[in-house]
Structure formats: structure tokens, C-alpha cells
Amino acid sequence: MDHFLYRNGHLHAEDVAIAEIAEAVGTPFYVYSTATLERHYRLFKDALEGIDNTVCYAxxxxxxQAVLTLLAGLGAGMDVVSGGEYARAIAAGCPPEKIVFSGVGKTRAEMEMALRGGVRQFNVESEPEMRALSQVASDLGVTAPITIRVNPDVDARTHEKIATGKSENKFGIPIARAVEVYAEAARLPGLEVVGIDVHIGSQLVELEPFEQAYRKVADLTRTLRAEGHDIRRLDLGGGLGIPYARSNSAPPLPTEYGALIKACVGDLDVEVEIEPGRLIAGNAGLLVTQVIYVKEGEGRDFLILDAAMNDLIRPAMYGAYHDIDPVVETSPGTDQRPYDIVGPVCESGDTFARARDMPPLAAGDLVAFRSAGAYGAVMASEYNTRPLIPEILVKDDQFAVIRARPTFDEMINRDILPKWL
Structure with missing residues (x-):
């Protein structure tokens, strides 16, 4: 569910007309719904009610920062994968004891940053990382709480570029080697083993892969406890998918996901951590863009938009699908025709959809990409010297710019000419 609905024939974000925002800030832009962000976070908290849990937003x-501050205010922890994300989480008011530091390539500088500032745990991904963290923590005279990410060799049945739990993926240690790696962790100075971490991928639309992974983690918990390790947290990752296409069957609900977690690990007397990101933010956002031209081609017609692959790279990178709707509601029975929907960047890959049925549109019309709140703005670039587009947050009948569009001068002046030019 989201809070982007047609009212009197015009698309709204909560109680604000999309066209009103476009008039104020220009296009393209991202717009996020406070009500949707809040609702989706609470769905996960409610789903885990009855067991000790922490929900860390990925x-x-x-x-x-506005999105992070909103979620931190609701009690969310944060799952970070870089020093920059750690700094953002702290700046947004997330308590350090609710920050989980994940990622396969943590640097020593990032480790020191989190150890000095405080952290809930490091999700360690390899033995070299574990030894480096031991040295950094020992040099600082502190103890680093760790889980070790195990790779359960489970096929998440998702896109190959966002699958993380197969043996050929770069993430975690093979679960078959977990006992010996945990034994080394227990011997290393400066480390405290607190639990196990697993994450098998993103945009999962069925529960069976989760169940396979979580039952393996439950068995490993019992084995490691028998070896003398104090396993008191299970970080079960995230990855629950969202419905990008209204024509597809809906992915499992957080309530079903929570019930599965309880069935798999609920008898282990552990604190459960989960790290949803896409399901909290994805359907909470739209990308709004304007038609520049309608172009008749050889055997196909094109809608050329003022948004491009640098603004939303998912279709070019993953072949990802987004529903695309006119901001002015189409009358029932209106004839539709297929268009290739493209942006202005000088790349053939700057294509959002091919042969997509759309109602008649003209230059100046606004369209909205649904489910664009996750992995949209964060993956954007200034390719072709196109400014990063504004982000807008709506609450009820109010909206605010939470990231402004830079001017060309601001972009150009970031470059520094060497003295010999």
C-alpha cells in the first residue's frame, strides 16, 4: 500500500497534488510519502511482536537525511555499509547502539570511525576483515562486538546482480567453515562474538529461500552454542520484495515474513535483527518527470522524458520494471498504444521501457514512475552534467524540498583547475 492516489482525476502524494509540486520545483523530481514510510516500518515491528527484535533500516x-531522521524518530536502527552512511546515521540522530555496520570491504579507517563513535555490531564478512578489526580494536583498547556473516548457499531466486547468498557470491564465509572461523574469532583479541549474520539477496518474492537460510542458521546456532559461543543475536538480513508491477502477484507480506522468522528461530532465545530497506522506502516514492517530445520512429514511437538513466538507473542496470502512470488520470476506455519510454542521455541504454502501452500523451504532460523510493536517488549521478534532481517529502497537505537541485555553476565550481592551466 502507498499514499499516491488519484483525486478528482489528478495524482496526489497524500494530500498534495503532484502537479503543484512540479509547478514549484520543476521536473524531474523524487517525492516521498511520510505516511507510507511510517506505515511500512511499523509493519515490520508489528510482524515481530512477541520476540526480542531490532529493525535496522538498510x-x-x-x-x-529527512528520511533517516523520520525513521530514527520512530525507533528504527540503521544498517550501514560505509563510513559515509555511518556518519549520515549519526547525523540523523540514530543512537550508535542501534547501528549495524555491514559490507564486504570495510576499511580500517571505517572500523576506527565506528569504534570511536559507537556501534551495535560489525557484521564481519571474511577472515582478513576479522583480523584487521581485531588489530584496530586492540590498538584502540576497545572491544568490537561482531557477528560473522555466513553464506548458506541458498538460491534467492532473484536477479543475479542482487543475489548474495549463493556460494559464488562475494558475501560472507561458507557456512560449512563457520565453526573454525568462529573458533578463530574467539581467540582473537579485541573481538566479542555476539551472534550470526545472514543475508541472501534483495527483492525476494517468495518465502522458501528465507526458510532454507534461516533453518540453516538455526542449526548453526545450536552447533556454535555447543562449542561454547554466546550466540545471542541473529541478524537475518532483509530482502523482502515489493510489487513493482501492479499486474504481478503480490510478494509475501511482512506479517507472513515475521511468522516465518518465529517458526524458524523463535525457540532459540535470541534477539532477532532484520534490515529491510526496499520494502520500507520503495513504494513510498515516485519519480515525476515531464514529456519533452513524442517522436514517431521507424516501426515504433518514443516518449522522450526529461528524466534519464542518471536519475533512475535501475532499468538500465537491472532491466528493472516500474509502472508508469500519467499524473492526469486516464479516462476509462481510453485507447492506448505502445511507446518506448526513454530519456535524453546520449546512451541507447537510457531506456525505461520498451513497447509500453500508454494513453495518448503530449509534450508537457507529467508522468510518474511508481515504486521509485528505493535505489533511485541514492544511485543517481551527474552524467552528461545533469544536476541531481530534487527530493521532496510530503506529510499530509505539506511538502518540503529535502534536497535541492544544484545549479550548473555549483556543479562546475566543484572542479578545480590545476595551476598550469
Whole structure:
């Protein structure tokens, strides 16, 4: 569910007309719904009611400070994967004891940053990282709480570029080697083993892969406890998918996901951590863009938009699908025709959809990409010297710019000419 609905024939974000925002800030822009963000976070908290739990928002999905501050205010922890994300989480008011530091390539500088500032745990991904963290923590005279990410070799049945739990993926240690790696962790100075971490991928639309992974983690918990390790937290990752296409069947609900977690690990007397990102932010955002031209081609017609692949790279990178709707509601029975929907960037890959049925549109019309709140603005670039587009947050009948569009001068003046030019 989201809070982007037609009222009197015009698309609204909560109680604000999309056209009103476009008039104020220009296009393209991202717009996020406070009510949707709040609702989706609470769905996960409610789903885990009855067991000790921490919901850490995977902020790589959308790391705007307003979004982070909103979620931190609701009690969310943060899952960070870089020093920059750690700094953002702290700046947004997230308590350090609610920050989980994930990622396969943590640097020593990032480790020191989190150890000095405070952190809930490091999700360690390899033995070299574990030894480096031991040295950094020992040099600082502190103890680093750790889980070790195990790779359960489970096929998440998602896109190959966002699958993380197969043996050929770069993430975690093979679960078959977990006992010996945990034994080394227990011997290393400066480390405290607190639990196990697993994450098998993103945009999962069925529960069976989660169940396979979580039952393996439950068995490993019992084995490691028998070896003398104090396993008191299970970080079960995130990855629950969202419905990008209204024509597809809906992915499992957080309530079903929570019930599965309880069935798999509820008898282990552990604190459960989960790290949803896409499901919290994805359907909470739209990308709004304007038609520049309607172009008749050889055997196909094109809608050329003022948004491009640098603004929303998911279709070019993953072949990702987004529903695309006119901001002015189409009358029932209106004939539609297929268009290739493209942006102005000088790349053939700057294509959002091919042969997509759309109602008649003209230059100046606004369209909205649904489910664009996750992995949209955070993956954007200034390719072709196109400014990063504004981000807008709506609450009820109010809206605010939470990231402004830079001017060309601001972009150009970031470059520094060497003295010999």
C-alpha cells in the first residue's frame, strides 16, 4: 500500500497534488510519502511482536537525511555499509547502539570511525576483515562486538546482480567453515562474538529461500552454542520484495515474513535483527518527470522524458520494471498504444521501457514512475552534467524540498583547475 492516489482525476502524494509540486520545483523530481514510510516500518515491528527484535533500516535504499531522521524518530536502527552512511546515521540522530555496520570491504579507517563513535555490531564478512578489526580494536583498547556473516548457499531466486547468498557470491564465509572461523574469532583479541549474520539477496518474492537460510542458521546456532559461543543475536538480513508491477502477484507480506522468522528461530532465545530497506522506502516514492517530445520512429514511437538513466538507473542496470502512470488520470476506455519510454542521455541504454502501452500523451504532460523510493536517488549521478534532481517529502497537505537541485555553476565550481592551466 502507498499514499499516491488519484483525486478528482489528478495524482496526489497524500494530500498534495503532484502537479503543484512540479509547478514549484520543476521536473524531474523524487517525492516521498511520510505516511507510507511510517506505515511500512511499523509493519515490520508489528510482524515481530512477541520476540526480542531490532529493525535496522538498510539505508543504502534511500539515505536522505529527512528520511533517516523520520525513521530514527520512530525507533528504527540503521544498517550501514560505509563510513559515509555511518556518519549520515549519526547525523540523523540514530543512537550508535542501534547501528549495524555491514559490507564486504570495510576499511580500517571505517572500523576506527565506528569504534570511536559507537556501534551495535560489525557484521564481519571474511577472515582478513576479522583480523584487521581485531588489530584496530586492540590498538584502540576497545572491544568490537561482531557477528560473522555466513553464506548458506541458498538460491534467492532473484536477479543475479542482487543475489548474495549463493556460494559464488562475494558475501560472507561458507557456512560449512563457520565453526573454525568462529573458533578463530574467539581467540582473537579485541573481538566479542555476539551472534550470526545472514543475508541472501534483495527483492525476494517468495518465502522458501528465507526458510532454507534461516533453518540453516538455526542449526548453526545450536552447533556454535555447543562449542561454547554466546550466540545471542541473529541478524537475518532483509530482502523482502515489493510489487513493482501492479499486474504481478503480490510478494509475501511482512506479517507472513515475521511468522516465518518465529517458526524458524523463535525457540532459540535470541534477539532477532532484520534490515529491510526496499520494502520500507520503495513504494513510498515516485519519480515525476515531464514529456519533452513524442517522436514517431521507424516501426515504433518514443516518449522522450526529461528524466534519464542518471536519475533512475535501475532499468538500465537491472532491466528493472516500474509502472508508469500519467499524473492526469486516464479516462476509462481510453485507447492506448505502445511507446518506448526513454530519456535524453546520449546512451541507447537510457531506456525505461520498451513497447509500453500508454494513453495518448503530449509534450508537457507529467508522468510518474511508481515504486521509485528505493535505489533511485541514492544511485543517481551527474552524467552528461545533469544536476541531481530534487527530493521532496510530503506529510499530509505539506511538502518540503529535502534536497535541492544544484545549479550548473555549483556543479562546475566543484572542479578545480590545476595551476598550469
Amino acid at each position: 539505508m543504502k535504499a534511500n539515505s536522505n
